[in-house]
Amino acid sequence: MTISLIQMALLTMLAAVTVAIIRQRNLFGVVILAGIYSFLMASVMILIDAVDVAMTEASVGAGISTVVLLATIALTGSKEYPSVRRSLVPLFVAAVTGGALIWGTFPLPRFGVQESAIHMHVAPEYLQHSKDHKMPPNVVTAVLGDFRGYDTLGETTVIFTAGIGVMLLLRGRRRRLKENGKSAGKGTA
Amino acid sequence: MFIAGTVAVLVALLLVVSRAILGPTVFDRVLAGNSTGTLAILLLAVLGFLNGRPEWLDIGLTYGLLNLIGTLAVLKFFRYGDIAYDEEERS
Structure with missing residues (x-):
């Protein structure tokens, strides 16, 4: 109960950071927000008992990615210009892909069930x-x-x-x- | 007691994340990013005790080192505009 409440709080912050990343036009701010996203995601993974994955997420997402993205910004410039083209088709493709991925999770066994096939092999x-x-x-x-x-x-x-x-x-x-x-x-x- | 600690860390995280999202200047965001790393270490520690299994406490050390590297890269980028800058190579 407590754990799922903490998870809800963290996931809400994760969603807020994601929206902020999309709306942000200054790419430098995007890099910092992506680092914050990785640390929040690592905390969520600790909550579901995947500490090793959390460590990988923190080192790759918050450590290496920040450095690599900063190096990229140094080469390209840190301002994103708003797109002039309509973004309806990409939105449609993203929605369909996301829907297909969610649909694909339905036949999977529920999280943490001991009798599922992967735990019996x-x-x-x-x-x-x-x-x-x-x-x-x-x-x-x-x-x-x-x-x-x-x-x-x-x-x-x-x-x-x-x-x-x-x-x-x-x-x-x-x-x-x-x-x-x-x-x-x-x-x- | 650990629940109170977790709630306190979560509230602090909320404040820091909102500063990172709203933050008018870039330095607000850098500071917020660094603080998120610190709060992630605290959350890691307090969650271990909340679950009754504090074995992964030493992973906090890794987080601390990562936080340092990220902030150093950001600040070097600001000072020189290039994170591969080497003082001796230029002179």
Whole structure:
């Protein structure tokens, strides 16, 4: 009861922040509001007992996204001009897509029901084994780092490689810009 | 007691979020964003005790570090107009 009241309060604030993001024309304010949105969303996820997802949401949404969006604003400019075109078709597409997504959730089992299919497959085995084999007390950590250790290793390798690639690309561009700037400076002097 | 704490944090969150939405200047918004991070840490802590399972209290440390990085990026953007600015590289 208390938990659902807190959840209602947080979700109301989330909706208000979303409306403010849509109405805001200053893109810098949008970035700050998006960070606030992520922190509120992380709190909602803590309420539904998904602390690891909440940590990911906070680090990606409020940490990395803020920095990346600010870097983008530094390149593009921070003012959004109101659109001159009518936005009826995009509104229609968004409404249909949202309706389809909501319709798709109806056959899913209710949140937190223990007898649903996803809790009957391998989850009991994982819970039992993580208790028996002295694995980390957090079952999520046990599943990610132990039962599916190779899977996690592959995922981290992919993300690490992607990160190195992006850094190499950006670094090369920056060095080229710098060299161009230097030669231009010599030419004028 | 923890319910009272949660309500207090929620009221503070409401004030901060309304300042972020209404805030006439950008600095109101930056301050509100930073305060939201702090209040998220407080909410995380008090919710753990409210549920009787305060094991995830140390995740608050991660939130604190993230908050610092975000605010630093915002302020650096304001000071130099570029978050990749390096003083030694320019000189």
